[in-house]
Amino acid sequence: MLEVSIYRYNPEVDSEPYMQVFSYDTQGKDVMVLDVLEKLKAEDPTLVFRRSCREGVCGSDGVNISGKNGLACITPLSEVVKNNKLVIRPLPGLPVIRDLVIDMTQFYAQYEKIQPYLINNTPAPAIERLQSPEDRAKLDGLYECILCACCSTACPSFWWNPDKFIGPSGLLQAYRFLADSRDRGTEDRLANLDDPFSVFRCHGIMNCVQVCPKGLNPTKAIGHIRSMLLSSAT
Amino acid sequence: MVKSVTSLGRSGLSDWLLQRVSALIMSAYLLFMVGFFVLNPSPSYEQWSGLHSSLAMRIFSLLTILSIAAHAWIGIWCVLTDYITVRLIGPKATPIRMFLQLAMIAVILFYVVWTLDILWGFN
Numbered sequence: 001m002l003e004v005s006i007y008r009y010n011p012e013v014d015s016e017p018y019m020q021v022f023s024y025d026t027q028g029k030d031v032m033v034l035d036v037l038e039k040l041k042a043e044d045p046t047l048v049f050r051r052s053c054r055e056g057v058c059g060s061d062g063v064n065i066s067g068k069n070g071l072a073c074i075t076p077l078s079e080v081v082k083n084n085k086l087v088i089r090p091l092p093g094l095p096v097i098r099d100l101v102i103d104m105t106q107f108y109a110q111y112e113k114i115q116p117y118l119i120n121n122t123p124a125p126a127i128e129r130l131q132s133p134e135d136r137a138k139l140d141g142l143y144e145c146i147l148c149a150c151c152s153t154a155c156p157s158f159w160w161n162p163d164k165f166i167g168p169s170g171l172l173q174a175y176r177f178l179a180d181s182r183d184r185g186t187e188d189r190l191a192n193l194d195d196p197f198s199v200f201r202c203h204g205i206m207n208c209v210q211v212c213p214k215g216l217n218p219t220k221a222i223g224h225i226r227s228m229l230l231s232s233a234t
Numbered sequence: 235m236v237k238s239v240t241s242l243g244r245s246g247l248s249d250w251l252l253q254r255v256s257a258l259i260m261s262a263y264l265l266f267m268v269g270f271f272v273l274n275p276s277p278s279y280e281q282w283s284g285l286h287s288s289l290a291m292r293i294f295s296l297l298t299i300l301s302i303a304a305h306a307w308i309g310i311w312c313v314l315t316d317y318i319t320v321r322l323i324g325p326k327a328t329p330i331r332m333f334l335q336l337a338m339i340a341v342i343l344f345y346v347v348w349t350l351d352i353l354w355g356f357n
Contacts, residue, residue, distance in 0.1 A: 193235075194246055196241045196244075200247070
């Protein structure tokens with residue numbers, strides 16, 4: 001039997017959070033962490049977590065699994081079970097609403113700050129704004145972000161200043177629009193990032209790269225933003 | 235855009251650049267000093283004061299203390315704004331952080347002026 005320790009907190013009932021231990025019979029199968037959560041929820045319906053697509057596309061079920069952030073639906077037990085133990089906690093650094101569900105308002109507020117949409121006031125062409133295959137290729141490794149918040153909640157700079165530091169996810173998205181050949185807002189975008197917090201709280205420890213379930217590299221994107229700031233300001 | 239009035243350059247980019255340039259200057263000074271002591275394991279007073287009496291060396295020393303000052307200012311400011319925050323220690327954080335920042339700046343300026351005094355001797 002697998003010993004599953006899960007963070008429980010219901011602010012209406014509990015005075016403080018606690019870890020509840022469940023046991024789960026794997027029947028020798030290497031299932032995903034989400035399967036374990038679903039089974040345990042069937043036994044104890046008070047257990048609360050987010051999930052939707054169950055295939056690593058929607059980004060709803062980001063949780064901290066045995067100390068490392070990841071998506072429960074695409075994390076197999078074989079990757080995270082140590083000594084027959086599995087520990088599941090909510091993503092760190094953001095307020096817990098209940099059990100494994102966190103309040104992501106701060107995360108989305110940072111996303112909103114980087115203006116995650118094309119800025120282009122030139123008259124729209126008859127069909128669509130075209131992009132060469134080379135320019136389109138510049139967005140690879142950027143557009144795939146599903147906003148699961150695994151990276152930003154693994155980042156100490158985001159833990160200490162979630163209201164000021166954009167965080168790896170937001171910065172990856174910021175670069176996604178800075179790198180887009182159809183966007184005309186580069187100057188404004190850069191001007192909004194040139195303060196000691198928004199970008200420069202990144203000290204390059206690369207926790208974000210280590211945990212990203214989509215294999216993206218926010219640290220590299222942040223480096224590109226820094227280079228753009230440098231070339232526009234020197 | 236997040237405002238900051240006690241950071242050294244007010245801009246993240248200028249602080250970032252200064253942090254790197256000052257690190258290079260300090261490394262160069264350190265290498266130079268290590269080289270000097272390797273070549274002169276126990277320098278006499280004449281050698282030591284001779285080294286520091288040349289204008290180039292004084293400028294090098296001054297650049298280094300200015301680099302240390304900038305580097306420390308940026309680094310300590312970062313640490314203080316990470317940990318001495320309302321989020322972590324409550325509403326008293328703001329006056330404490332401001333006090334620590336201003337104290338840090340005063341200490342840094344004290345060292346810079348003291349170095350000027352040592353290098354160019356006002357007395």
